[in-house]
Amino acid sequence: MEYILIFITAIFVNNVVLSQFLGICPFLGVSKKVSTASGMGMAVTFVMTLATLVTYCIQKYVLDPNGLGYLQTIAFILVIAALVQMVEIVLKKVSPALYQALGVFLPLITTNCCILGVAILVIQKDYNLLEGMVYAISTALGFYLAMVVFAGLREQMELNNVPKAVKGMPLALITAGLLSMAFMGFSGVDSGLRLLFGLD
Amino acid sequence: MSYFKILKNGIVKENPTFVLLLGMCPTLGTTSSAINGLSMGLATTFVLILSNLIISLIKNLVPDKVRIPSYIVVIASLVTILQMLMQAYLPGIYATLGLFIPLIVVNCIILGRAEAFAAKNGPVESIFDGVGIGIGFTIALTLLGACREILGTGVLFKSDDFGIAGIPLQGESGGMLMFVLAPGAFIVLGYLIAIVNKMRKA
Numbered sequence: 001m002e003y004i005l006i007f008i009t010a011i012f013v014n015n016v017v018l019s020q021f022l023g024i025c026p027f028l029g030v031s032k033k034v035s036t037a038s039g040m041g042m043a044v045t046f047v048m049t050l051a052t053l054v055t056y057c058i059q060k061y062v063l064d065p066n067g068l069g070y071l072q073t074i075a076f077i078l079v080i081a082a083l084v085q086m087v088e089i090v091l092k093k094v095s096p097a098l099y100q101a102l103g104v105f106l107p108l109i110t111t112n113c114c115i116l117g118v119a120i121l122v123i124q125k126d127y128n129l130l131e132g133m134v135y136a137i138s139t140a141l142g143f144y145l146a147m148v149v150f151a152g153l154r155e156q157m158e159l160n161n162v163p164k165a166v167k168g169m170p171l172a173l174i175t176a177g178l179l180s181m182a183f184m185g186f187s188g189v190d191s192g193l194r195l196l197f198g199l200d
Numbered sequence: 201m202s203y204f205k206i207l208k209n210g211i212v213k214e215n216p217t218f219v220l221l222l223g224m225c226p227t228l229g230t231t232s233s234a235i236n237g238l239s240m241g242l243a244t245t246f247v248l249i250l251s252n253l254i255i256s257l258i259k260n261l262v263p264d265k266v267r268i269p270s271y272i273v274v275i276a277s278l279v280t281i282l283q284m285l286m287q288a289y290l291p292g293i294y295a296t297l298g299l300f301i302p303l304i305v306v307n308c309i310i311l312g313r314a315e316a317f318a319a320k321n322g323p324v325e326s327i328f329d330g331v332g333i334g335i336g337f338t339i340a341l342t343l344l345g346a347c348r349e350i351l352g353t354g355v356l357f358k359s360d361d362f363g364i365a366g367i368p369l370q371g372e373s374g375g376m377l378m379f380v381l382a383p384g385a386f387i388v389l390g391y392l393i394a395i396v397n398k399m400r401k402a
Contacts, residue, residue: 021229022225
């Protein structure tokens with residue numbers, strides 16, 4: 001039951017982009033077309049799941065036993081950077097088709113703050129490994145959902161006649177604001193689910 | 201380039217938020233009030249100045265191929281130092297800004313300036329560039345925070361972390377809470393960039 005709660009909360013209630021402001025750069029940068037947005041979303045889902053698994057193990061089995069908790073930031077960013085490189089190399093060899101689809105987005109992901117952010121959040125929230133993995137996957141799916149919905153909206157707005165000063169980024173930001181407002185409609189769903197499952 | 205020109209370049213011509221549109225995550229995530237935005241801007245400026253200085257000093261020692269990873273290590277070390285300092289002396293604001301302090305590591309402004317400026321210029325110019333870009337970022341964050349705070353709560357420069365009561369601008373009625381919450385960040389930033397665009401064209 002707790003897993004369902006984590007899943008729903010991470011996708012809808014605390015959406016990583018629209019309410020936690022992580023991963024805004026790809027959200028605004030590669031959301032002009034639905035196809036590229038969905039490619040980016042898939043790449044993030046893939047890397048975020050892997051990165052959370054690896055950083056969790058590093059924190060619990062390397063940093064914590066040796067009292068090196070303060071090295072968290074440095075260790076995590078290096079692990080993520082190395083991981084992204086490795087994923088790129090492995091994908092190129094093993095699955096050229098998937099590499100074709102995700103390849104362009106992989107180098108961008110190292111500096112995507114939602115990967116590092118989720119890795120740190122999983123540690124901060126004191127999840128166990130399984131909860132952490134569910135959290136990472138559902139956060140990534142939330143990112144995917146936000147990307148695709150937003151890209152769909154932007155495709156529709158492409159031909160609209162708007163004032164020159166608003167064209168481009170300002171219009172995208174205002175649309176994102178409205179989308180974020182729509183997602184706020186889900187707030188309260190988590191406490192409802194808690195009552196339903198009898199977790200309180 | 202004269203030092204003054206480098207400073208002005210960072211604040212006006214290459215303003216990281218309004219012109220280059222870099223570092224959007226902290227810009228949107230920490231500006232629920234003017235003081236929070238100001239603190240985040242200053243924290244980023246601290247890392248930016250030191251990383252620019254160190255990278256301009258080591259640029260000839262680092263082989264070209266491992267340039268980016270070594271810059272990231274320098275930046276991550278500086279962020280760790282900042283985290284320790286803030287935990288020790290400013291625990292309140294550290295808790296408020298939370299996740300966004302370690303996330304300075306992946307702020308594109310810092311790596312961007314390291315690559316675009318510090319790797320090509322001397323230490324003194326790099327410090328001035330860090331100060332200029334840092335001030336530009338801080339001004340943008342404070343402005344955005346101030347707009348959201350006035351519209352959202354009707355008070356300006358209020359901070360519980362520093363115990364500042366703030367300047368009340370609209371009676372007791374308060375404001376529209378939405379501007380302090382997530383949607384307000386997107387909408388206010390959108391309109392601010394639109395205003396800057398309009399001013400730049402005029």
